[in-house]
Amino acid sequence: MSDPTPKYAYENTKIANLIRDRINELSGVKTQRQIAAEIGYDKPQVLSMYKRGEAKVPLERLPAFARALDIDLVVLFRAGLEQWWPNEREALDQMFSERIVSARERALLEFITSGFQESDIDNAIALLEGLRRATRG
Incomplete structure (x- = not known):
């Protein structure tokens, strides 16, 4: 039986899932190294940390993430805010009540x-x- 406790603190966050899924979808189009460079990182390992949920995704990098991964910035921003402030879901729901x-x-x-x-x-x-x-x- 597997341990239900996540290995990393942010492993089950929406933004980690979005980044992981989108990088996988783009695997035939561009490499993780290319994506990292588009976001402004020298090494692709930092993306691996975000995909696994080892670290929080910096909010100031979200516009670059959105462009590099071709993800709607509003969707990515909301997921990022949820990662940084997980106990503020009600406030975030009110802020983003319009259909995205x-x-x-x-x-x-x-x-x-x-x-x-x-x-x-x-x-x-x-x-x-x-x-x-x-x-x-």
Whole structure:
């Protein structure tokens, strides 16, 4: 029977899971060394520490993490805040009560709007709303 106690203090945090999962997803695209360099680290071992939950991810590095890992900064920032202040979940829930757009949803929105001029956005929204109504019967 395995010990339920985590090996590292931040092992089961959302941000450790996000970083670990995203680095694994990017393994065929770029190396951990490349990711570390994009974030501003000389050595990739520091990323391993964050992935395992050995250390807290510095909040000031989150924008660089978001760019390097192509993760929505708001999602990453909330996960980072939860790691730093785990007992403030209620306050964080209030701060982030609006629905957060996932990376896939953001990519879809960017794809949809990429071919439009700013003045065409209203027409695109109307078209999508019409499609939604039509599919609902």
